[in-house]
Amino acid sequence: MGDRGRGERRARFHRSAALALTLAAAPACVHFDNLEEPIELATHAGDWRDQVIYQILVDRFADADYGNNYGYAPDHMARYHGGDWAGIEQNLDYLQELGVTALWISPVIKNVDTDAGVDGYHGYWAQDLTATNPHFGDLAALRSLVAAAHEREMLVIIDIVTNHLGQLFYYDINLNGQPDILIQESGKFGKPVLHTTEYDPDFDPRGIQAFTSLGEAGPAPIIFQHDPATNHMPPLPVIFQDPAVYNRKGRTYNFADPDQLLHGDFPGGLKDVDTSRCDVKQAMVDSYARWIELTDADGFRIDTVKHV
Template identity: 35%
Template structure:
């Protein structure tokens, strides 16, 4: 038995006692973080869960990663493909807007690092072949797709992708692709904006072609559309090269009809109302499922596509995946909106199984960064019934606290409270992680958060390198919980936040009710302080209690169940006559379990 396995078994055994024993609190309660502080503990819960093909989505812990910024496993592909000039170049490790060299082989090498953190599902930003350079930046992020049949050569070959998926599956981990149906790379030009050859800028507003409405088009006020010479056949499949399959109405203003029909920052907006496009895109993604056998899709820019498209797309892809032997195939959409009433319609009407819960992210921000009441969480969960429908409900929403677009949770915390101590920042991050893991929904760890990454903002400023970075604006960051910088190799399994996620994953993996149980909020308040919920199934009820204040808090809870045993112990707890009194240290949480 190696050291890591021995530590894992010790932690697992302790958690089993905490979850099942009827001994009193003093005998069984353990502080998991303290237990792990002297050794590298791991949490390969994927080894304890059902086989990936049979596993319910509620059992997953996602890791959201930008492959180019993770690990370089093959330096020969850093420049892309010389045989395809449109997908060659754009490599500059010193620039935050260009390729840095991470690839599929690098991800494959680091799968044990992820598995030992308790990750069960890898979600990658788009990996299909991109236009390498647009303007003064490159397609390192993957959202400028030209070819939907092969991966970007900067990331490796199709076989490298298959090898990664096979290796993940061998570890009982899943792999999810990030896909785009809203747009392709920017190839189509308008003479009124881009000149006769497509290489000028004639418009008064830099980088923006005024949006032309449907009414304007009906009156003959349209752009002169063309594809520059030599670029007529860049896109694959070939039908995507025909401008008639695009809206060609100028740039989106992010509201009104332009949000559906305008170009997303200049990217060619696909006309997803055209019946040929609906059929064509369904076939595109069916082929991807057939060839690579991913376990699901995260779908980009969902709200910028008409709802009727998703109503056809989602059932068709799910049915095809089942035919391909992937019965638990799962799709969740990106709807960048913080209101459940707006998010939920893509589940109830759009027939998507789930969406990224931006509303959850907002509630955690207000509770732990903006110092509003813990009832911000209660207000969120009170709207969960909005998601109930044939294809999904709130129990499968995908929770997160920060991402590649809005920035990291640590950055938001730092920006709001620049003088806060590092200890308090770490405590707030740990509590945000606990809320993400133990509230209804599926948790997502954004790559680098486990290493204390902070960043200077959103977008490019939140896309640091895990491998040693050469970007000056990354390397001057003061990372949390470490003396390292992003100029170092950041795969430290002893990092306090990595170990925090290990402890959360061990609890999450050992206690099924915390993943599948029905949630009910039992306490919140209008000021920072106690927030409590239960997760209940036909065998157990778990009580999760968090303190969002930076002072000790006490609460009396009237509970229907009795004899709650500790999973994670509060500072103090007494129980009598159906009343539980809990004292919680600042910015901490506790979990207790009772038999039904």
């Protein structure tokens, strides 16, 4: 594909992708009555239904760079196994022989490394939207993969998450400044023992509430974790370190409840982002559009979009 064609493709992508991300997040900042002409959404890749799309969970596909195999345990189902972008690139000829015309790769950004004995090998526990996941390689390796795919006229789709971030904070329900598993009630008849983890408390439509010995004490503050060993660190960009950008209602346990579906933390402690806020939507658009600019990838698949 020539430079002119690719430039036109890129321009069409930025117009349509930015708008699509904004509308997918929430319509609150778009005023349709003020539009003087209809919006035409265009795709730079033709009709995606014409593509033979091959989904790749990067960590589980192929390992070609042993230098990024730290903290991994290939014999353990829930740990990193060592797959990386270089491994995909080495197998592009094989994929092309299968008739693949588009690769859909798992998220590329830096994740919480491990939580409760399980690794973030799948890529859906975002911690830093601006950095590559070092388990898969560096930016040069990702750019090399995309370029090699394009040489074979194959498209590259990057998986992204706009609904939530990883397990980056806990709710300080008992106001003691440390994460706890709380045991409440006496266990007597009519008062069953309740176990509440401050990492992942059940949904409360009012927002998660704090309490003291005197009873409820208003909204529970959230406290970001600082554990470099597992990459439980405050999120980036820095806007996501503001408690106000999260819905803070706790874990969804009833997906039939629209409030929980849209505003609850995703089970496993994944913190729901308030995508009704214009600044949050803009941060998402800016962060992910940057990956297109950096890598020349061709599109996004948006994870958990029905929860946004």
